[in-house]
Amino acid sequence: MAERSESVPLRQSFIFDRNLEVQSMSNRGPNLERNILVFAVWAVLGFLGLGIFLEGMARDLWSLSALGIALIVAAFIAHIVINGIFNTGFTPGETALGIGAYGFLGLVFVLGVASDGMTIADFYSGLTLFGVLAAGFLAYLLTRHGLRNAFSQFHIKPASEREAAK
């Protein structure tokens, strides 16, 4: 509705002024809703898992760390289920964040091992985390894209080669 006219009497003017916001359904609605769910899942399961994992490291308890890893895996599974519901995959931003975080944590782990400041429980906790995440990532690619196409996800040909192949 249009902006109300300046000459409308007080009460009536208000009645016409209430509708400045056009009723609209956002085109990005489903994607936004997916993102909200993804954020909620990671805020809950991801951070709780991280906390329990760190608690296991602090207490030298592999079993506790493994529980934290299980929660992180559960967050991934929930993320994939949400993707399935909304018929989409991981966004480029999510992929970059995930791989970046994996690389950063891997670096921290390697530095920790190299500096000899890790207990056996910490070492196995770290190995379990990276092993499970790597295995989970591969399993996701294989189940979503198949053996052949999973490889293609990383094998991006330069434009010149694509042209030549044609």
Added chain:
Amino acid sequence: MNWLPLYGLFYAAVTLYWARVAARENGDVETYFSAGHSIAPWISALVIAGASISGWALLDGAEQIGAGGFGLPALLQAGIALALPGVLFFKRLWLLGQRLRLSSLGELLRAYYGSEFLVAFAAAVAVLFAVAFAGLQLAALSRLVVLLTGGEVSLPVASTLLAVVLFGYVVIGGMRAVSYLGAIQAVFAAVAIVGFTGFALIGLGGFGQLNAGLVALAADPAKATRFIVTGVIQFTAGAGREAAAGHEGTALASLSVALGLMGFQASPLAIKMVLSSRSPRGLAAGQTWVMAATFGGLVALCVACLGAAAMVSSGFGIAGLLQSVSPWFGAWLFIGLLAGVQLMAGLGLLTAGEALVRNLYKPWFHGRLNRRDTVNLTRIVIGLLLLASVLMQNLTPVTLTVLGSLALPLAFQLWTPLLGITWLRWITRPAAVTGVGFGIAGVLLTEPFGIAVLSFFGLDLPWGRAPWTIHSAAWGMAANLAVTLLVSAFTQRRGLGQEAQEMRRFLSEILPAGSRARSLRSTAWSLTLAWLFLAVGPGLVFGNYAFLHADGSWALGMPSLWGWGLLFWVAGVGLVWFLSYKMEMASPLASEVPAYEPPPRLQADQRQAEHDRLRVLIFTCAVGFALVVIAALGFGR
């Protein structure tokens, strides 16, 4: 390593991310206030439930149980008490909002009653929620920040930081940011409640150990009254004047506290969220399964556990728990708590800013304000409200507490005009206005704010807070209802405006009472009254002894009143489900709602009138201030 700044930064980044998303969706400023009425029903349900519980349940509910025990069982029924008004009002208000293209409670009240007083009152309630009610919770969080950082962050810095994060996403993203982020915050806050409970139980050694501690407390004659309701009513002069026998937790205290809680979903905040939704499809599910079942269960089980743990040992209060757990868990739980509080505070600020600018300032004083300026002015007002809140948190915490305690009982006074709009056609405009006026007086005269103001002017009331152990919400509603009934009886011939008639006609057309709902009407009344009587009313005295063995030991292994509370929480979920779905009070509706086209009217130039109104306002304020100063100097002390 202190994890709190790390988690805090991450939280701030997430809020800014959603503010950016919301701002882009808003298309400049076009849908800043109501998100184009496009909020998904499930998001709306989560935000309403999360804002209803907010940080209140953890910060105040658990503390009250920890300090006073189970003597106020209405706290355990918070989820049901908060859900019932939504069942009663939301569907009809959404339909009316859609039909007349209204987007706030103030607009609804103006369209139906044509009363500027009611509009101003709704705005005042929104401001109270935004500044005082939310301010109280933010102040508590700021104190926790000071505690968790070992004093490295001072209280003013902590409250400013929390306010800056809140300000950022509300002014940038408007209703979309509040909603999108609110859904995440609601989930996070709910999980934080579970997390706090888990850590408390782990710390105590399990649920059995918790109850063993409670048994030891109950064996102490000095503390045994914490596990019972001290009668139906006690005719005391009120807190601060005359102490009640045992404690002030009578059955009527519980009932009146439950009524106070029912104020939230009649407040401009909740109704703003409802009117911003794109469909009423989520109302029944939201009120039944999200609000009553999930959040109600969190209160009846988890918050009660936390309160009980704090009773057993003060180290298991919220602050104690945050300090005792590992820093990463402490930071995670704190952010969950912060999310719950900021959810309600953000919604409150947006609603209050809109109410002040769009519902009051613009129609009264500046009708030519364009869309962009309206939004920008609202942003400035939101900033000022937040600044006032921060200043009060740091400089006048007592005043903040006193004002904060007014929000819920005053919001509850909006029930009568809302009932008039949605259900009771016989409530006339003069009755609603006068009733609310008397309701406000009833609340103020039984709350520390009114008592302190009158005392300042030299008038000492012979009662204190909550006389006869009845909360101000009920005193206000007693006055409100009595006057509404009386005035309605005498003013039935007064006609309503065109919009009000259209609202009545539209509701009766689109919501004809189904045969099943009609046949179940008496059952619905009976169930509702029975639940109110037994769960939060005088029937609570049965709960004192319902689950006790003959030798006085606890039959369920937990306090009898707690067991009673859990039983009636389950019954309450059933009641909300029955009213929502079977009675079709909040059930989904498939009909299209065409917009109402008002007949064209001749429009007069308002500039001179607006100018005159501004002059009258300034003059009235000056005279009022002078009168207050003179009265204070003459009679005050």
